[in-house]
Amino acid sequence: MDFENAWNVVSKDFAIFKKKRSIIYSLTILPAAIGIAFPIILILIKNLSQSSYVALLPAFNALLFWFIILAAIIPVAVASYSIVGEKLEKTLEPLLATPLTDGEIILGKTLSAFIPSILATYLGAAVFMIFSDIITFQQLGYILYPNWTAAAFLLVAAPLACIFGTEFNMLVSIRVNDPRTAQNYGGALYLPLLVVFILGEAGTIPLDTKTILIFSGILLVVAIIIFYINKSLFQREEIITKYT
């Protein structure tokens, strides 16, 4: 595996994103909006006493879990189009005639979707934490973030969820030939993450640091498995004969 080749794929995709700014806007708008909306919702809950705010503190972390879900959902647009796009634009045949290997293509495409998606997630999470800190500082006299739970959520679980989301969407992208189909299938992956959130809210599982780390470990294993599945599904011959 030549990482320079994989990074070359990433640079090319970033150059395209730079020219098609709408891709960047579509990636950032949802996390930024959620980052602002969640604290505002809490502010709108009027007439809360100080003790009520203390009681609300777990809700902040629960809302922070949404950024793990977002990290998995944001790559849908980019990752699901990654291979389908090259198929549609007929750019795969000349690319496959270069010394680039399948693994380098998959890695490059994974990073092209992962990097902007995780940055967009962090943007939203940063907005959320700043607004949350303003509220808790005003009401309780201290700031809530950063803390270890947030670190586990954002530095461990969110990137892994993002890789998982990217790999899953790439798997779909390799198998289908229409970006709309790819996005519809890709969007379905938010369901298992939502189940974890609901189980956490229902008290079935605690949404604490330990649970998040276990959950992250599962995501990591699944993401690695999907990466290798993607590599094996990336059949040059099938792509060349069916899609070029």
Place this chain on the structure above:
Amino acid sequence: MIDAENLTKKFDKITAVDNLTLHISEGEVFGFLGPNGAGKTTTVRMLAGLISKTSGTARIGEYDIGNNKDMQKIRRMIGLLPENVGLYENLSAYQNLDYYGRFYKISKEQRRERIEYFLKMLGLWDQKDLSAGKFSKGMKQKLAIARALIHDPQILFLDEPTANLDPEAAKTVRDFILELKRENRTIFLNTHLLSEAEKLCDRVGIIKTKLLAVDTPKNLTQSLSGIKTVIQLETINDKIIMAVEKLKPGEVEVSDNKLVINVTDPELENPDILKAIETAGGRVQLVNEVTSTLEDVYLKYVRGE
């Protein structure tokens, strides 16, 4: 440089290429002619390592098609212009070439030099920063050829390089291929334009799943019906016809005031024929040499005539 022996490709039960045996020498421009679906693109894809072979062997230089380790080396030796140019339409001409150049570990400076050289040669340098999506078909085709050459490959596979181009753009591309020929590159040219093959290729192969014929365009045309000498006379009569038939029994056709005579060596035979006509009282107005065209040969093989 390119050797194939009984190279076969099957897609399920359909045989796309059947027992292709071929040798192409270094510096040769080889034209592959055949109707749509004849196996031209499949052959190029097999030789370029894009698809696997079902059976047989093929070598590019000293490397085996189908051997994974060799394939990486083969990919560095070859340049491919596919039928669909497949450019990144949102990237500029320069960016498209630079992207591909980086896969071959060409230094930034060298990439810049080569990109400038090819874009200037193909008349695209002034549009280097323009998105490829804004290019005309001809410009895209030229840019895709430059992309295939960015790493200075020894072997070039060109799949229908002038298809869908207007005559002027097609001529630019053909002239560029001739320039590449002068650089002693080995070129495998898929085309269904017979005039193009005749102008550019040292040898041509006619394929319709099986390789039906392979030779120089001249030999192929001569092999069909040899060379004909057409002599236009002021008037024609039996005495003249008999005089010529005496020299070339069974090889003379008469049409209006013309004699069409099959010859094998016109330079040797024509003076005797003309002398015989004049002795018989004939007055020659015009002498022409006619050979079969590549189109005649192509149609003969493809239609199985």
